[in-house]
Amino acid sequence: MKFTVTEEFLYNILPFTIYLILLFYLGFKARRKAADESEYLLGNRSLTLPAFVATLVSTWYGGILGVGEFVYSYGISNWIVMGLPYYFFALLFAYTLAPKIREAENFSMADMLYRFYNRPVGLLGSVFIFIMISPAPYILMLAILLKIFLNISFLWSLILGALFSIIYVYKGGFRSVVKTDILQFFLMFISFIILFVYLITSDISLFELPDHLDTEHLNPMGGLSWQNIVVWFSIASWTFIDPGFHQRCAAARTPKIARKAIVVSVGFWFIFDMLTTISGLYAVALLPGIDPLMSFPELARYILPPFLQGLFFVGLAAIIMSTVDSYTFLSAMTFGRDILGHLSVKGFGSDKNLAIKIGLVISAILSVLLVLVFPSVIKLWYTLGSLFIPALLLPLLGSYFKNIRVSANLTLIAMIGGFSISFSSLLWGEFHKIDGFAQYFLGVEPFFPGLLFTLLIYVFGKLYKKQ
Numbered sequence: 001m002k003f004t005v006t007e008e009f010l011y012n013i014l015p016f017t018i019y020l021i022l023l024f025y026l027g028f029k030a031r032r033k034a035a036d037e038s039e040y041l042l043g044n045r046s047l048t049l050p051a052f053v054a055t056l057v058s059t060w061y062g063g064i065l066g067v068g069e070f071v072y073s074y075g076i077s078n079w080i081v082m083g084l085p086y087y088f089f090a091l092l093f094a095y096t097l098a099p100k101i102r103e104a105e106n107f108s109m110a111d112m113l114y115r116f117y118n119r120p121v122g123l124l125g126s127v128f129i130f131i132m133i134s135p136a137p138y139i140l141m142l143a144i145l146l147k148i149f150l151n152i153s154f155l156w157s158l159i160l161g162a163l164f165s166i167i168y169v170y171k172g173g174f175r176s177v178v179k180t181d182i183l184q185f186f187l188m189f190i191s192f193i194i195l196f197v198y199l200i201t202s203d204i205s206l207f208e209l210p211d212h213l214d215t216e217h218l219n220p221m222g223g224l225s226w227q228n229i230v231v232w233f234s235i236a237s238w239t240f241i242d243p244g245f246h247q248r249c250a251a252a253r254t255p256k257i258a259r260k261a262i263v264v265s266v267g268f269w270f271i272f273d274m275l276t277t278i279s280g281l282y283a284v285a286l287l288p289g290i291d292p293l294m295s296f297p298e299l300a301r302y303i304l305p306p307f308l309q310g311l312f313f314v315g316l317a318a319i320i321m322s323t324v325d326s327y328t329f330l331s332a333m334t335f336g337r338d339i340l341g342h343l344s345v346k347g348f349g350s351d352k353n354l355a356i357k358i359g360l361v362i363s364a365i366l367s368v369l370l371v372l373v374f375p376s377v378i379k380l381w382y383t384l385g386s387l388f389i390p391a392l393l394l395p396l397l398g399s400y401f402k403n404i405r406v407s408a409n410l411t412l413i414a415m416i417g418g419f420s421i422s423f424s425s426l427l428w429g430e431f432h433k434i435d436g437f438a439q440y441f442l443g444v445e446p447f448f449p450g451l452l453f454t455l456l457i458y459v460f461g462k463l464y465k466k467q
Helices: 005-029 037-045 049-059 064-074 077-096 098-104 110-116 119-132 136-150 154-164 167-172 174-200 226-241 243-251 255-286 292-303 306-340 354-373 378-400 408-431 447-466
Strands: none
Touching: 005 136, 005 167, 005 174, 005 306, 037 174, 037 243, 049 174, 049 243, 049 255, 049 306, 064 077, 064 136, 064 255, 064 292, 064 306, 077 098, 077 226, 077 255, 098 243, 098 255, 098 378, 110 119, 110 306, 110 378, 119 306, 119 378, 119 408, 136 154, 136 292, 136 306, 136 354, 154 306, 154 354, 167 174, 167 306, 174 255, 174 292, 174 306, 226 243, 226 378, 226 447, 243 255, 243 306, 255 292, 292 306, 306 354, 378 408, 378 447, 408 447
């Protein structure tokens, strides 16, 4: 049967409509009346192992279009860069930090900075966290999908994406994030399993796929330099300063659940990485010359029938939405509670969560503005990781491990210096480009000088303390 454009649209819009109905139903149903701070922010610390796994797996994979772009551009090195390092740091996090976070009884990552250092360190750390976890790149990806799927302008897609990220979270808080993430966890796997089955039963079998790829896409390095690989691997240490990991560990029912859930999540990430990497390689083989960012949507249009196209687009939207709502909530929590709350900004009435709800709206608006100014995904990840990991990694680890910790004054110097040096190096590269590529001072990526400065401050602090 030959479908007309109208019929195709109807077949594709049906799964999306059902998805939105389920999403808002679960999101609003999760709301608890008269929710106190513990309930609104952490669901009364009652997160079970299955719910923990579902919300962590789906949230941590929000950059699905960026993953497709990376595979299309650099081939199997996607697993070396975007997979393996994150398994390593997630497991390290599980066995070192996860139980400690649950036992600390904090509400946010910034609480540790305030508790073990001082107000300036806590405030600066909160500002860094607020910028670092902006949902802008994920709202950008959601807007791109909505534009294609609904055939509307990019600006309207952007506005709709921002609205979707706050509507049910505004009312239900953390419980709404978790309930909707469970739905999105199932959708992300169902959609890519369907795509995978259609691909391996196409004219190119799984065993024939390497014959249709060039050597660069089959190269584990993918044409990247060793320094690029090391920086990407180091950026995976983002896990230690990711508020999503900290929030879920703090919300876990027990410290044991916090640890075990992360280990189980690594297994699911491995399976999904295999699905996305192989699918991306099929896009290279079947659709040469397309926009790498659009490799997954274009592949679905090429290989799937109309209704399943719609289901796959819903799966992509679900993956992104799981991160959009979570990061929007965390960004609002950082702005309302960790920044405004500690600046003693008053006028929010008797509702303790009002500042966070205002932060939700502000976070969404700022994200829209950021997308309009910086319409990029992979570069944004690379830049944010290079700027904020050097400034936050050691101070945060020091708050949990006394042997690492230095004084509050030295911590503040390390944070300001680490960020400033990485930022200066980044600017140097932007002002010294050759053929469109940044040329950094002495050929060193911005991540390394910032981290080196922070390490030197900590070494000095420990030696000074011994003397």
